[in-house]
Amino acid sequence: MSIASIVSFVVFLALVLAVAMSGAVFKPGPWYQTLDKPGWTPPNWAFPVVWSALYVMIAVAGWRVYGTAGLVGLPFAVYALQLVLNAAWSAFFFGMRRPDIAFADVILMALAIAANIALFAPIDAVAAWLLVPYLVWACIAACLNYSVWRRNPGRFRQQEAIG
Template sequence: MAAVVFIVIVFAAASSGAIFKPGEWYERLDKPSWTPPKWAFPVVWTILYLFIGYAGWLVWTTAGWSLPMAIWTLQIIVNALWSYFFFGMRRMDLALVDVAVLWLSVAFFILAAWPVAPLASLLFVPYLVWVSAAAALNYSVRRLNPEA
């Protein structure tokens, strides 16, 4: 039953990206040359969401409601908000704050989950790498488009 709950939570967070899509506004923005191709985002995020859900389930089944679980909950909420801020509100500044909080919550989860479920921590390492790239991209797009 707990696995189903984590699937639903992760699906709900992932739905944010489907609801608040890049669209024409994003296409018109200047982007750095190192921007990943469009196809990479759904592929990478699908894998990451599987890791995120499994990591949360591992911590839950090992430690229940605990500090790592609280951090996991924070990161999934902050994760879901990014698309709303960036694409929905078109507020790259708020999205940048959001992605900084996301980065910190992912890093803190890695540290907090290690004693409870080391595999859960390891599953978050690629997530931290991707969020680092996303933060750099968010920052770069904002710098290249100060009027947007």
């Protein structure tokens, strides 16, 4: 592996780590613990474990496509979009306590991930497949987000201003 390849891999890891920091800044905290959640909610320990693995796969996927085709416009614009939406979700849900906005965000994120998979596939099939677990987890997150939102009427900031 060349020095340039190692450097580009570190850049992709750093980029994804920056996105992951949103989850460290906007933590669930006591407010989230008091919410009514469905019985199928993953245990708290699962989130950092799953996200750590997913973030590595996201970085590797980007790095592989970059190594094959360079910084190709549309695929990397969509890659950047899904990362921005990813970072925004924690701010919306935990920071602003707006599961309605967070739900819209995670739906857009899932669509962006699906588009990213489709755009990466012709360039590097392995990179595309590395994003599939991310898409699955985003869909699970969307279902969980929606369920928590609907199970807890009156517990969120947009409703506090009205009621």
